[in-house]
Amino acid sequence: MSSCDQPGLMPVEAALARLLAQADASAIVETEAVSLSEAAGRVLAAPLLAQLDLPPWDNSAMDGYALRLADWNGEPLVVSQRIQAGSAPQPLQPGTCARIFTGAPLPAGADTVEMQENAVRDEDGRVAFSEPLKLGQNVRAQGQETRSGDSVLPAGTRLGPIELGLAASLGCAELSVHRRPRVAVLSTGDELVEPGQPLGPGQIYNSNRRVLIAWLQRLGCEVVDGGILLDDLEKTRAALAALSDVDLILSTGGVSVGEADFLGMALREEGELALWKLAIKPGKPLTCGQFRGVPVIGLPGNPASTLVTFGLLARPYLLRRLGVQRVEPLGFPMPAGFAWNKAGKRREYLRARIENGRVVPYPNQSSGVLRSAAWAEGFAEVLENTTLAEGDSLRFIPLSEILG
Ligand SMILES: Nc1nc2c(c(=O)[nH]1)N[C@H]1C(S)=C(S)[C@@H](COP(=O)(O)OP(=O)(O)OC[C@H]3O[C@@H](n4cnc5c(N)ncnc54)[C@H](O)[C@@H]3O)O[C@H]1N2
Numbered sequence: 001m002s003s004c005d006q007p008g009l010m011p012v013e014a015a016l017a018r019l020l021a022q023a024d025a026s027a028i029v030e031t032e033a034v035s036l037s038e039a040a041g042r043v044l045a046a047p048l049l050a051q052l053d054l055p056p057w058d059n060s061a062m063d064g065y066a067l068r069l070a071d072w073n074g075e076p077l078v079v080s081q082r083i084q085a086g087s088a089p090q091p092l093q094p095g096t097c098a099r100i101f102t103g104a105p106l107p108a109g110a111d112t113v114e115m116q117e118n119a120v121r122d123e124d125g126r127v128a129f130s131e132p133l134k135l136g137q138n139v140r141a142q143g144q145e146t147r148s149g150d151s152v153l154p155a156g157t158r159l160g161p162i163e164l165g166l167a168a169s170l171g172c173a174e175l176s177v178h179r180r181p182r183v184a185v186l187s188t189g190d191e192l193v194e195p196g197q198p199l200g201p202g203q204i205y206n207s208n209r210r211v212l213i214a215w216l217q218r219l220g221c222e223v224v225d226g227g228i229l230l231d232d233l234e235k236t237r238a239a240l241a242a243l244s245d246v247d248l249i250l251s252t253g254g255v256s257v258g259e260a261d262f263l264g265m266a267l268r269e270e271g272e273l274a275l276w277k278l279a280i281k282p283g284k285p286l287t288c289g290q291f292r293g294v295p296v297i298g299l300p301g302n303p304a305s306t307l308v309t310f311g312l313l314a315r316p317y318l319l320r321r322l323g324v325q326r327v328e329p330l331g332f333p334m335p336a337g338f339a340w341n342k343a344g345k346r347r348e349y350l351r352a353r354i355e356n357g358r359v360v361p362y363p364n365q366s367s368g369v370l371r372s373a374a375w376a377e378g379f380a381e382v383l384e385n386t387t388l389a390e391g392d393s394l395r396f397i398p399l400s401e402i403l404g
Pocket residue numbers: 187188189191192204205206207208209252253254255256257258261282283284285299300301302303305367368
């Protein structure tokens with residue numbers, strides 16, 4: 001990644017634009033074929049082309065009777081066949097109708113279906129229709145959804161339940177997807193201990209590792225768990241050097257201006273460092289660069305800072321490397337349920353909920369408080385240099401938009 005020579009705080013948009021440009025330049029192009037059962041969360045490497053028409057043939061949208069409208073003179077019709085879904089009908093005998101069910105193929109010659117609620121059968125089994133009929137009513141025409149050869153999903157589509165269902169509807173058993181990005185997770189900090197171990201003096205449990213590993217897995221990444229990295233320049237250098245075969249090294253902590261902030265030192269010595277002091281709160285000291293050619297994103301260690309910067313910057317970067325075009329959450333406008341009196345230089349992402357139609361922030365917005373995010377339903381965005389009165393509109397970004 002190129003270094004940043006801009007003084008002061010970099011706006012969030014500018015940082016994201018740089019990250020996405022880097023992602024485009026290092027797109028993961030290798031592909032593999034996966035079965036539909038393995039494809040959830042993966043990204044299409046080629047457009048999905050329809051191999052057949054959908055529906056494959058004209059069929060009935062209702063349980064009722066199929067007829068050829070031009071043959072009907074208003075008199076009751078004899079029922080000449082019964083067509084269930086999954087059967088192959090005979091051509092319609094002229095001047096008759098066919099009993100038909102939803103999803104069953106229309107017999108050749110029929111062009112109209114009347115639902116059974118508007119049909120009356122007499123003692124002879126003939127059918128009279130009580131309402132006027134319209135040509136083509138209740139017929140789902142062949143190809144009305146998709147024509148063979150249509151591109152139904154573009155390359156770069158993330159495959160969720162709907163896309164998998166669409167592929168299945170077209171008979172695709174396998175899809176061509178980008179290979180999973182290999183992402184190494186390093187948790188830096190002498191103070192860190194894994195859950196299950198006793199806490200010594202000055203120690204805390206490592207929570208960022210769990211957040212990132214679970215989140216990356218949801219994003220379809222292959223995770224290389226680098227465990228805890230002690231605050232030591234030589235160890236940092238060695239840990240980075242051992243990760244020469246990953247697509248991204250993602251670390252937490254050790255990026256501020258403290259004397260134990262070794263990530264930046266290692267990058268400066270043997271790679272490239274762009275220490276982007278971002279106009280974002282939490283998350284200001286996000287660090288990006290490369291170590292011996294491997295991209296590195298150093299997220300700030302405070303748990304809420306890790307969460308916000310991963311969600312708003314590292315996640316879009318990773319998705320873009322897979323060719324996903326729209327990678328930023330949209331969110332939606334909501335009225336603030338609070339006043340914001342002090343305009344800040346950094347854009348704030350408050351961990352917040354919606355209560356009674358208004359956005360309410362968690363009372364403790366310290367960047368060390370992960371509990372704020374567990375309570376929250378999303379981020380309330382307060383733009384830089386902005387004050388808010390209660391009722392003013394702000395953008396609310398639901399966590400559900402970024403957690404997958
Ligand atoms: N003099 C200054 N000090 C700080 C500044 C500054 O501008 N000038 N920026 C502050 C901001 S903003 C942030 S954010 C933090 C970022 O610091 P680092 O990314 O270098 O992170 P550490 O110092 O290593 O840790 C910060 C905090 O987070 C805890 N932590 C770290 N890793 C984990 C983990 N895996 N799980 C749970 N908690 C973790 C760590 O114990 C610290 O409390 O710097 C400010 N300082």
